Amino acid sequence: MSDSHVNPAIASGSTESTSIAVWADRLNKTYRTGFWLNRKVESLKDCSIAVPAGETFGLLGPNGAGKTTLLKILLGLVQPTSGRATILGRSIGDQGVRQQVGYLPENPYFYDYLTGWEFLGLMAQLFEIPRSQRSQRILQLLEWVGLSVKSAKGKQMRQYSKGMLQRVGMAQALIGNPEVIFLDEPMSGLDPLGRYQMREIILALKAQGKTIFFNSHILNDVEAIAIAWRFWHRASCCVPERSMSCWEDRRATG
Numbered sequence: 001m002s003d004s005h006v007n008p009a010i011a012s013g014s015t016e017s018t019s020i021a022v023w024a025d026r027l028n029k030t031y032r033t034g035f036w037l038n039r040k041v042e043s044l045k046d047c048s049i050a051v052p053a054g055e056t057f058g059l060l061g062p063n064g065a066g067k068t069t070l071l072k073i074l075l076g077l078v079q080p081t082s083g084r085a086t087i088l089g090r091s092i093g094d095q096g097v098r099q100q101v102g103y104l105p106e107n108p109y110f111y112d113y114l115t116g117w118e119f120l121g122l123m124a125q126l127f128e129i130p131r132s133q134r135s136q137r138i139l140q141l142l143e144w145v146g147l148s149v150k151s152a153k154g155k156q157m158r159q160y161s162k163g164m165l166q167r168v169g170m171a172q173a174l175i176g177n178p179e180v181i182f183l184d185e186p187m188s189g190l191d192p193l194g195r196y197q198m199r200e201i202i203l204a205l206k207a208q209g210k211t212i213f214f215n216s217h218i219l220n221d222v223e224a225i226a227i228a229w230r231f232w233h234r235a236s237c238c239v240p241e242r243s244m245s246c247w248e249d250r251r252a253t254g
């Protein structure tokens with residue numbers, strides 16, 4: 001791998017650098033829209049970010065700020081217009097790193113005609129979990145995310161509620177025991193118990209030393225879960241903020 005694809009801090013070999021799990025340097029994304037593709041939407045502007053390994057990082061921002069776009073770029077699902085990024089020191093899209101990343105999309109779309117159990121079985125296969133361990137792993141995850149085995153086995157996912165899909169989504173994000181977990185609005189669509197359970201799952205992952213990067217609109221969730229968080233104005237990243245007082249300052253100054 002060439003140095004151009006490596007977080008410069010990692011390339012330098014410093015001890016601090018090895019702990020950067022998610023790194024982005026001046027990422028930009030401009031979409032072209034309209035019939036002639038002549039209209040530009042600046043979704044991300046000069047976004048730089050460095051999340052240390054083991055940190056729970058919350059990105060808080062209004063609708064349309066570019067939070068999902070950033071996640072999709074980091075996951076290699078969307079190509080940035082310019083800029084660079086690494087996950088665990090390897091370039092985004094690197095095959096080796098994909099096995100170490102979990103992702104809960106904002107609007108999970110799964111195979112409607114599969115049951116949750118079948119879908120998770122498929123995901124377990126993709127993550128190369130040995131056949132003998134698959135059922136055990138799925139049972140463990142279902143219990144964790146609060147989805148009954150009866151629903152998981154007995155219903156196709158087109159019959160699931162939004163909250164049930166969110167729970168299956170969380171289970172599939174964790175199936176490969178990833179080191180870095182990206183969650184796009186993890187509380188979305190969940191009832192109060194579901195929100196509590198989701199918060200507990202994230203806190204348990206945090207206790208295991210996983211790196212968690214999540215998007216949210218909800219200040220309370222970010223405050224309760226994240227070690228560090230950042231409030232994001234439209235399309236451009238602010239300087240990282242680490243405490244409530246920074247948030248207060250930022251609010252006070254607009």
Ligand SMILES: Nc1ncnc2c1ncn2[C@@H]1O[C@H](COP(=O)(O)OP(=O)(O)OP(=O)(O)O)[C@@H](O)[C@H]1O
Pocket residue numbers: 031032033041042043061062063064065066067068069070106217
């Ligand atoms: N495929 C696309 N084509 C054109 N514009 C897009 C596309 N995807 C996103 N955008 C635009 O980029 C901007 C950022 O969108 P994004 O979904 O990243 O925001 P967000 O912060 O995740 O919002 P929300 O909180 O509503 O989920 C918006 O103006 C959106 O309309």
Ligand SMILES: [Mg+2]
Pocket residue numbers: 067068069106184215
């Ligand atoms: Mg979004």
